[in-house]
Amino acid sequence: MPMKIAKLTFALLTILFLVAPLIAILPLAFTSSVILTYPIPSWSLRWFEELFFADAWRRAIINSLIIGTGTTLLATVLGTAASLGLRNRLFFFRGSMRTLFLLPMVVPAVVLGVGMQVLLARFGLINSYAGVIIAHTVVAIPFVVVSVTGALAGIDERVELAAQSLGAAPVTVFRRVTLPLAMPGVLSGAVLAFATSLDEVVLTLFVAGPNQRTLARQMFSSIRENISPAIAAAAFLFIAATILIGLVVVLSRSMLERRTRPAAS
């Protein structure tokens, strides 16, 4: 029993450690003051108004949605294709290839950013939506690969063989069996890709022009210019959106998983 209590306490402390910064900033989203400090003189929604009606902020939100959606689509398609390729038994350097795919996760963003800037400039994609989406996709793909690879690993290969023997051509096997079974993983990968794009600042600094300022980038610069509580309001928006997406995913995942749970035999 004491052990249980100790475990619970530690869990709660860890959670506190993780959310403490949020607890510190979130109330400031509702301040009426013009600076981002405590104490809060009185409650107000003026910073949310600012967020939705001030041009810079509104554009940033729209940009984040455009770039996030583009990144999600591209990264999910490419990441899923890569995971399928990595699954091939005949693929010789499977292990090292997988590591390569995960590289963007560990390479410092600054390094990637510089490389990306040089590369995109060369193709004339600097300061364009396409450029930012490509840059974000590079860092989002590893999340998709990890998530989809995990889902694919859980598929019993014999189920696919069975489909073949029942008359399904390889493409049909993929469409009717492999993809539906990997769907929970693809879905989580897509959400992680979206979150990555939403959150990404460093690469955006390098490759985005003033017209592609994302919400994260806008927060970053407004911190330097004027420490306005609009940042706290933006953070609040972020968190609310994340929780919403998270909920949707958890729900649809558990629904999918209930449907695709392998039969016990």
Added chain:
Amino acid sequence: MAEFIKFDRITKFYGPLCVVENLDLSIAKGEFVSLLGPSGSGKTTLLMMLAGFEQATSGKILLDGAAINDVPTHKRDMGVVFQSYALFPHMTVGENIAFPLQMRGIDKAETAARVKQALDMVQLSTLADRRPSQLSGGQQQRVALARALVFEPRVVLMDEPLGALDKQLREQMQLDIRELHRRLGLTIVFVTHDQSEALTMSDRVAVFNKGKIEQIGTPRQVYDEPATRFVAEFIGETNLVEGVVEAIEGREATVRLPNGAQIVSAVSDGVAAGQGVYLSIRPERIDLAEARGAARNVLETEVTDSVYQGDHLRVQLQNEAYPLIAKLGRRSREFAPGTKVFAAFSAGDCRVIAP
């Protein structure tokens, strides 16, 4: 015998490992053939080559006279049942069974009718809307069976489909599958390492050992006339006694055992006088008596142990040269250890096996 499936000098290597070696096997239309052998003897590999999941390293596989080595799996028209059933977890039972029909472009109405018929056949009509995860092992097995049969494939392949079931259900399913085989005239290739299953179900049994077929024949042939020591020991229990052939007359050989006793035994071709051989004597063919009877072969032995096993009495015997085991019917009297007994059996109840 018409050859429907023919393996023509099939060899399969996995890297340096030879898993199937120069194997010939012919199967007739409508026949039920079991591939029986110990773990790792290449049974699954052979089945996978027939299904098209694996490529033979060399040799040809013919179906109805045409080589199918290069035909991809989905065009081979073979129903496969895996040990793990391999049902589609994201589809209902009905959708699972409809799948092969959809692949063949059969229209909705007929698909529905045939799915229903298949479900009736395996007695699962009430479970059409369940998912595989909501079924017991035996029910899943039936769904897998229905799915493999519903499109009337040319051949049905089964890889230890009953391995995961408990004994009672397994025996029930054995009879069910055999009944379906008879009723539908199916050609079935059935992999198992359970010898009683192979004997119960098959028209013919192919006994595998290390990638080769040691013997193929009817259940009666492989049991009563084992061609090799491996077959004699793998199928059922047997007493193996070393001896030397003294003479051969037609289908009978006289064998001298190490203690000088002479035994007359059935023999097949390929054994010559003067040769050292094994004598295989099935334990249940041995009778025990305290007086020397009129039987053709009688060995003097002493009881060392006797164990009551419900349906039979298992008696361990020993003489100066070799041990023997006898299984006696349950009506037999008990034999106390130390009793001197005569073990008697006819010439047809033992068999000479070349080493």
